Amino acid sequence: SQQGEEDPQALSIQEGENATMNCSYKTSINNLQWYRQNSGRGLVHLILIRSNEREKHSGRLRVTLDTSKKSSSLLITASRAADTASYFCATDAGNQFYFGTGTSLTVIP
Amino acid sequence: GAVVSQHPSRVICKSGTSVKIECRSLDFQATTMFWYRQFPKQSLMLMATSNEGSKATYEQGVEKDKFLINHASLTLSTLTVTSAHPEDSSFYICSASGQADSYEQYFGPGTRLTVT
Numbered sequence: 001s002q003q004g005e006e007d008p009q010a011l012s013i014q015e016g017e018n019a020t021m022n023c024s025y026k027t028s029i030n031n032l033q034w035y036r037q038n039s040g041r042g043l044v045h046l047i048l049i050r051s052n053e054r055e056k057h058s059g060r061l062r063v064t065l066d067t068s069k070k071s072s073s074l075l076i077t078a079s080r081a082a083d084t085a086s087y088f089c090a091t092d093a094g095n096q097f098y099f100g101t102g103t104s105l106t107v108i109p
Numbered sequence: 110g111a112v113v114s115q116h117p118s119r120v121i122c123k124s125g126t127s128v129k130i131e132c133r134s135l136d137f138q139a140t141t142m143f144w145y146r147q148f149p150k151q152s153l154m155l156m157a158t159s160n161e162g163s164k165a166t167y168e169q170g171v172e173k174d175k176f177l178i179n180h181a182s183l184t185l186s187t188l189t190v191t192s193a194h195p196e197d198s199s200f201y202i203c204s205a206s207g208q209a210d211s212y213e214q215y216f217g218p219g220t221r222l223t224v225t
Binding site: 033035037040041042043044045048090099 | 152155206216
């Protein structure tokens, strides 16, 4: 099975609220990446965090990585209706690249 | 889950030659296929979106004359790297989706291209 598992599977929030998605994985990694996918479209890279990093920011995005717990979280602050999409984490273990099952985020205007 | 295959899994070619990579959906009809490339320790980059029977839509910065994409059937898309150069060496991954308005996307195992 894929290494990355995300929760929740689906999340629905009001515009302006924060959205938090979590990703867990099983083995050691070089880095972890978060992607966004709009319906019917390809994946778009959001942010990459390396195994020796604990937190990273990009605009309204904040990613944390806890290698001891083998988990990562993606926080989207002040959400907008345009943030509605599926979000995937992906782990790069060197020889393999695994995607999680994704979290479907709906932001209600 | 749905199965997507890629062929070859690994290819080494000389500079100036062309390489074709196949992406097949084995147990479903893929109306849309996506092509990505990944440099070592970096993220996947979407190269193009391919819909069966129509021209591919390329992302900004991707040369369509260099990366030829053909999606002639509902189960097969091909990516041809023309006149390959060492900087084209990368990991190429395809994914397939069975519905135009769906989030579901199934990834192939990838093709490692090395251009010498």
